[in-house]
Amino acid sequence: MKKERIKSLILSALVISSLLLTSQIWFNEKLWPEGYNFFVNIRASALETVAGFFGAQEKEAGQASVLEPITLAAYTVKDMDHVMAVVNESSESFELINDYISATITYALTKEARSITQVTEDDWQRALFTRGLYVDYGVTYDSATFSQVLGVSASPLAETAQKVRRFIITPEESVIAGVSVYAADEETGAFYKISTGLDKEELLTNLSILAEDASPYRQFSFMNNLNAPPGMAWEAVYAPYLVLNQERAQYPVLTAENPVFQAEEMSIDAYAVDKLLRVFSINPKTVRRYTDADGSLTFVQSQSTLKITLDGVLTYTTVAGSRGLAVEGLTAGQPSAADVLTEGAQIPVGVMNAISSGEGTKLYLSGFEENEGSYVVTFDYMHQGTPVMLGGAYAGSNAVRMEIEGGYVKSYTHVLRSYAPAGRDMLVESTYDAVDQIFEGITDIEERGKQIEAVFVAYDDDGGNGEKQAVWFLKQEGTQGYKK
Numbered sequence: 001m002k003k004e005r006i007k008s009l010i011l012s013a014l015v016i017s018s019l020l021l022t023s024q025i026w027f028n029e030k031l032w033p034e035g036y037n038f039f040v041n042i043r044a045s046a047l048e049t050v051a052g053f054f055g056a057q058e059k060e061a062g063q064a065s066v067l068e069p070i071t072l073a074a075y076t077v078k079d080m081d082h083v084m085a086v087v088n089e090s091s092e093s094f095e096l097i098n099d100y101i102s103a104t105i106t107y108a109l110t111k112e113a114r115s116i117t118q119v120t121e122d123d124w125q126r127a128l129f130t131r132g133l134y135v136d137y138g139v140t141y142d143s144a145t146f147s148q149v150l151g152v153s154a155s156p157l158a159e160t161a162q163k164v165r166r167f168i169i170t171p172e173e174s175v176i177a178g179v180s181v182y183a184a185d186e187e188t189g190a191f192y193k194i195s196t197g198l199d200k201e202e203l204l205t206n207l208s209i210l211a212e213d214a215s216p217y218r219q220f221s222f223m224n225n226l227n228a229p230p231g232m233a234w235e236a237v238y239a240p241y242l243v244l245n246q247e248r249a250q251y252p253v254l255t256a257e258n259p260v261f262q263a264e265e266m267s268i269d270a271y272a273v274d275k276l277l278r279v280f281s282i283n284p285k286t287v288r289r290y291t292d293a294d295g296s297l298t299f300v301q302s303q304s305t306l307k308i309t310l311d312g313v314l315t316y317t318t319v320a321g322s323r324g325l326a327v328e329g330l331t332a333g334q335p336s337a338a339d340v341l342t343e344g345a346q347i348p349v350g351v352m353n354a355i356s357s358g359e360g361t362k363l364y365l366s367g368f369e370e371n372e373g374s375y376v377v378t379f380d381y382m383h384q385g386t387p388v389m390l391g392g393a394y395a396g397s398n399a400v401r402m403e404i405e406g407g408y409v410k411s412y413t414h415v416l417r418s419y420a421p422a423g424r425d426m427l428v429e430s431t432y433d434a435v436d437q438i439f440e441g442i443t444d445i446e447e448r449g450k451q452i453e454a455v456f457v458a459y460d461d462d463g464g465n466g467e468k469q470a471v472w473f474l475k476q477e478g479t480q481g482y483k484k
Contacts, residue, residue, distance in 0.1 A: 062352025064345040064379055064400075067149055068364035069098060070138030070387075070456075073218075073243050074210035076131035082223075083214035086243060088385025089360075093209055100206055101135055102150065104169050108181035108194040109147045109155040115195045116160055119182070124168070124191045127182050128220055128241075131207055132170030136241070139365050140165045140186045148338035157194065162187035166241065171200040179203055217246040227451075236435050237451045244431040249457070251428055251470035252421045254383060256461055258312035259355040259418040273297065273308065275354035279347065280306055280316050280325055280412075308416075311393065311463060314351070316412040324408035332407045340375045340404050341368065348379055348400045351414050358419040360384045366398055374405040383419045383459060389473055389482065390415060392462035396481060419459075422467050428457055434472035438483050450476040460484065 074097070075084045087097050128134060140163050147155035157164075161183055168182035172195075179198040184191055221227050222240035238244070260269050260276075274284040277299060288300045296309040303322035307315050318324040326332075329343035348363050360383050367378035378398040381388035390397055394415055402412040428434070435455060442448050454475040459468045473482045 062349040062357065063362035064348040064352070064364075065362060066341040066345050066365045067102070067137060067146075068382070069101070069135045070364075071134070071136040071243055072097065072101070073134045074132075074207055074214065075128065075134065076207045076211050076214065078211050078214055078216075081216040082129070082219070083211065083216050084218035084243070085210040085214040086218060086245075087210065089362075089382075090384040090386070091213075093206075094385070097133070097206055097210070100202065101133060101167075101169060104179065104196065104198065104203075105167055105181060106150045106152060107198060108183075108196050109150060109152040109157055111156065111194055111196060113156040113159070115197075116157060117193050117195075118160075119191050119193045121191055123193065124182055124184065125222060125240075127168045127170045127180070129223075130170060130173075132168055133203075133206075134166070134168050134220075134241075136166045138165070139368055141368070142337065142370075145337040145341070148336060149341060157183060157192065161185040161190070161192055169203065171203050215247065219244055219246075236439060237449065238455070239451055239453050242452070242455055244455075246430050246432065248427045248429055250425050251386065251457065252384075252425050253423075253470075254419045254459055254468045255422045255466065256468050257418050257465045258416065259357065260308060260312055260416055261310050268297070269355075272355050276308070276314065276351060277306065279350035279354055280304070282306060312416040314412075314414045314416055316409065318410055323406070324410045325412075326408055327404060330404075330407035334373050335407050337368075337370055337375065341365070341377065344375075344377055344402065344404050344409075345379075347402060347409060347412065348414065351400075351416075355416055356418050357381075358383070360421075361419045363400060374403065374410075377402050377404065381417060381419070381461075386470060387456065387458040388417075388419070388461050388468075389458045389484075390461050390463065392464065394461075394463050415463075417461065419468070426469055428470050428472065431455060431472070435474065438472070438474050441483075447476070450478060453477050454482075 069088075072087045072094075073084055074087060075082065077083070087094050141149070143155070143158035143161050143164050146164050147153075147158050163186040164183055165186050166184045170180055170182070172178060172180050177200070179196050179200050181194045181196055182191060183194065220240070221238035221242045221244055224244075226236070226238040226244070227240035228237070260272055262268070277284045277287060282299060282301045282304070286301075290298045290300075292298055294310065296307055299306045303319040304325065305317050316325070325347075327343050328346065330339055335343075345365075352363065362382055363379035364382050364387075365377070366380040367376070369376045377400075379400040380390075381399045388399070390399065397415065399417070400412075400414050403410045429437070435452070439448060452474055454473075456473055457470050458473050460471045461468050471484050473484050475482050
C-alpha cells in the first residue's frame with residue numbers, strides 16, 4: 001500500500017510538472033527559430049475570445065496632441081513683485097487653463113480684420129510685463145492650418161500673419177475693456193494685437209488661481225537683458241522669450257521599458273503585436289510572418305511590410321507606386337494640412353492603444369513639413385507635461401515619423417516605449433546653473449557666442465530599460481543637435 005501511495009504521489013507530481021511546462025510553452029511567447037510561434041497565436045486568440053465572452057472593452061488611452069503647449073506661463077503681480085507660474089500637465093489647473101487658452105484664441109481667430117492691429121515688439125514685451133498668459137506651441141504652423149485645426153475655416157488673421165506659434169492673452173487696462181490676444185508672425189517677425197471684446201473676469205480669475213504657485217524667480221530672458229550681445233566673450237546669449245528659473249525644481253524619476261519585447265525573458269507580447277497589425281489594416285491570421293536572423297519580426301501583406309525590431313522600433317513601408325495605408329477621415333487626392341494633422345494623428349493613437357505606453361504618457365506634435373502635397377509629421381513622447389528626449393541608438397530621431405501622401409500613409413516609424421513613475425523624485429538645478437555646466441564643455445569662443453534658442457528640462461532616454469532622469473537640454477542657433 002505504501003509503495004502504491006508513493007507511486008500515486010510521483011505520478012501526480014509528474015502530471016503537475018507537465019502542466020506547468022505546457023503553460024510555459026503556451027504563454028511565454030518564445031521567439032522560435034522557424035519564425036512562427038503557433039502557441040503565441042493561440043494565446044493571443046484565446047485572450048481575445050475571453051475578452052469577448054465577458055464583453056470587455058479595450059481601454060482607449062493613447063493620445064497624440066497636434067496642438068500642445070510646450071511653454072505655458074502665467075504672469076502677474078503679487079506682493080509688488082512680478083511673478084510667474086509655469087503650467088503643464090502635472091499641474092492641477094492645466095486642463096482649465098489650456099481649455100481657456102484654446103477657446104480664447106479660437107474666438108480671436110474669428111474676429112474681423114478691423115479688430116487686428118499691427119504693434120511693435122515693445123508693445124509685445126509690455127504685454128509680458130503686466131499680467132496674462134503666454135503660450136508657445138513649439139511647432140510653427142501656417143496661420144490658415146493653425147486656424148483650421150481649431151475649427152476656424154477662414155480666419156482674418158491668416159490673411160495678415162503668415163506663420164504662428166506664440167500667443168499672449170492679457171486683460172486690457174481700462175475699467176470696461178476686455179481681453180486682447182497678441183500673435184507673433186514667425187515668418188516676418190511682425191506682431192499683431194486682436195481686440196476680442198471678451199469679458200476679462202474669467203482671465204483675471206484664472207490668473208488669481210495661478211498666482212498662488214507663482215514665483216518671482218521665474219522670468220523671461222529679455223527682462224534681464226540676457227538676449228543682449230554679451231559684454232564678455234564667455235557669457236551666454238539667450239533668445240528673448242525663454243522662461244528661465246533661478247530655483248531648483250523637483251521631478252519624478254521615470255522607469256522605461258520596451259512594451260513589446262522583454263529581453264530578459266526573450267518573450268514577446270503577442271496580443272499587442274496582433275493589435276499593432278490591425279492598426280495598419282493587416283490581418284494577423286493570414287499575414288505572412290518571419291523572424292529575421294537578428295530576432296526582428298517581419299510581416300508581409302500584399303504591397304506593405306511591417307517590421308518590429310528587438311529594440312522596439314516599428315516600421316511600416318509600402319512598395320513604390322502602391323497607395324499605402326488609407327487614413328480614415330482623409331479624402332483621397334489632396335487633403336488639407338489641418339486634416340492630415342488631426343486625422344493622421346489617429347495612427348499613432350492606435351499604436352499607443354495597442355501597447356501599454358504608461359499612464360500620463362502621450363505624444364505631442366514636434367514637426368510638420370509639407371512639400372507638394374506630401375506631408376512629413378513627427379511626434380515625440382511627453383510624460384506629465386515633461387518631454388522625453390531619445391538618445392543612444394535613437395539620438396536625433398523622433399518617437400514617431402510618418403509620411404502621408406494623397407490621404408495614404410507611405411511610411412511610418414514608431415519607437416515603442418513605455419514610461420511609469422519610479423516612485424521617487426529628484427532635483428534639477430536652476431536654468432543658470434545648468435547652462436553654466438553645459439558651457440564648461442564648450443571651449444570654442446565662437447560657439448559659446450551663439451544664441452541659445454531653447455533650454456528646457458526633459459527625460460533623457462537612451463533606449464534601454466530602467467530608470468530615466470530629468471536633465472537640462474540646450475540648443476543653440478545654427479546647430480542641429482542638443483547639448484545636455
